[in-house]
Amino acid sequence: MSSQASNIIRFLHTIEGLKRTKRTGWLDNGIKEPESIADHMHRMGIMAMLVDDPSLQRDRCIKMAIVHDLAEAVVGDITPHAGISKQDKFNMEQNAMNGFKQLLGDTTMAQEIVNLWHEYEEGKTPEALFVKDLDKFEMIVQALEYEKSDKKSLESFFESTRGKFKHPAVKAWVEALYQERQESNNIKK
Secondary structure, three states: OOHHHHHHHHHHHHHOHHHHOEOHHHHHOOOOOOOEHHHHHHHHHHHHHOOOOOOOOHHHHHHHHHHOOOOHHHHOOOOHHHOOOHHHHHHHHHHHHHHHHHHHOOOHHHHHHHHHHHHHHHOOOHHHHHHHHHHHHHHHHHHHHHHHHHOOOOHHHHHHHOOOOOOHHHHHHHHHHHHHHHHHHHHHO
16 A cells, blocks of 8 residues: 555544544533534535525535534644633644644645635635634534433523624524524423
């Protein structure tokens, strides 16, 4: 087996951790069967496919959604409540991404993965801003699903994102989700 093929296999084994690593916010809130990081990234990729906005490079958004948390395969799911500064978190994740690039070689594919991650982190392009909206939106969709399945309030997740969405399509989805949550809460009473 070639060394490049061997390194790709090592990379795939490393990112397999995304399938096993449960999202910290759900664990911290006592969710019985929380989603993995890979679950979160997968649904974001599907969400990116659902928006018809000619001003966005849709394929770029889909790719960005599936790589935006790739570094967490190495550093774990670090939440804002972990006591780690944003800069330290960024440095740890950047080192992980650089490690992936080194492992995969300075190939076009490795560069694309790392560049998409950097673009997301910088949050300056329309695509990155859109995917950041998807990141927050996927979280509150999941929060509502856990409120229903685990019969507990996860209001802090909704509060942490309220008023922060920018893309019109995502804003519309958020309003529909809030409406569903309101109706679901009215049924429970």
